[in-house]
Amino acid sequence: MPNYWLMKTEPTAFSIHDLAKAPKKTTCWEGVRNYQARNMLRDDIKKGDFVLFYHSNTDEVGVYGTAIVVKEGYPDPFQFDKKSKYFDDKASKDTPRWYMVDIKLDQIFQSPVTLTEMRSLKPLSNMKLLQKGQRLSVQPVTKTEWNTIVKIGQKA
DNA sequence: GCCAACGTTGGC
DNA sequence: GCCAACGTTGGC
Numbered sequence: 622m623p624n625y626w627l628m629k630t631e632p633t634a635f636s637i638h639d640l641a642k643a644p645k646k647t648t649c650w651e652g653v654r655n656y657q658a659r660n661m662l663r664d665d666i667k668k669g670d671f672v673l674f675y676h677s678n679t680d681e682v683g684v685y686g687t688a689i690v691v692k693e694g695y696p697d698p699f700q701f702d703k704k705s706k707y708f709d710d711k712a713s714k715d716t717p718r719w720y721m722v723d724i725k726l727d728q729i730f731q732s733p734v735t736l737t738e739m740r741s742l743k744p745l746s747n748m749k750l751l752q753k754g755q756r757l758s759v760q761p762v763t764k765t766e767w768n769t770i771v772k773i774g775q776k777a
Numbered sequence: 778g779c780c781a782a783c784g785t786t787g788g789c
Numbered sequence: 790g791c792c793a794a795c796g797t798t799g800g801c
Contacts (some may be wrong), residue, residue: 629799653785656784679800682799753781
C-alpha cells in the first residue's frame with residue numbers, strides 16, 4: 622500500500638515546470654534541513670509513494686500536480702559539499718545527517734488547487750498543511766485528502 | 778515587506 | 790536543562 626505525502630517548494634527555486642523539463646522528469650529532493658522532515662525522508666517515504674507538489678511563497682499558493690517517489694531515502698550529497706549552501710560541517714559520510722529521495726513527475730494539474738480552495742473543502746479540514754503555524758516542508762497526507770485534491774486538480 | 782509561528786543555538 | 794536571541798518559513 623503506497624503512502625501519500627506533500628512536498629513544498631518555492632517555484633522561484635524549483636517549480637513543477639522545472640520538474641517537467643528535468644531529465645526523465647525526475648529530480649532529487651535536496652536541501653531539507655529539518656529533523657522531522659528528515660526522518661520521513663529517511664525512514665517513511667517509500668518507492669511508489671505519491672506526492673502532492675506544492676508551491677509556496679508565490680502569487681498562487683497551492684498544489685500544482687503530483688509526483689511519484691522513484692528512489693528511497695539516501696544521504697543528501699550536498700551536506701558534504703563545502704561549496705553548497707546546504708553544506709553541514711557536522712555531517713560526515715559515515716554519519717550522514719540529512720537525507721533525500723528522488724521523485725518523478727506524474728501529472729501537472731490543469732489549474733492548481735489553491736490554498737484558499739483547500740481551506741474551503743470539508744474533507745481537508747484536518748489536513749496538516751492547513752493548520753496554524755505548520756511549516757514542515759514534507760508532510761504526510763491521508764488517502765482521503767489525496768483523493769479530494771487530485772479529483773479537483775484533474776477536473777479543473 | 779511585514780510579521781507570527783516555529784526551530785535551533787548557545788550561554789549559563 | 791532552561792530560555793533568550795536569532796534565523797527561517799511562508800501566508801498575506
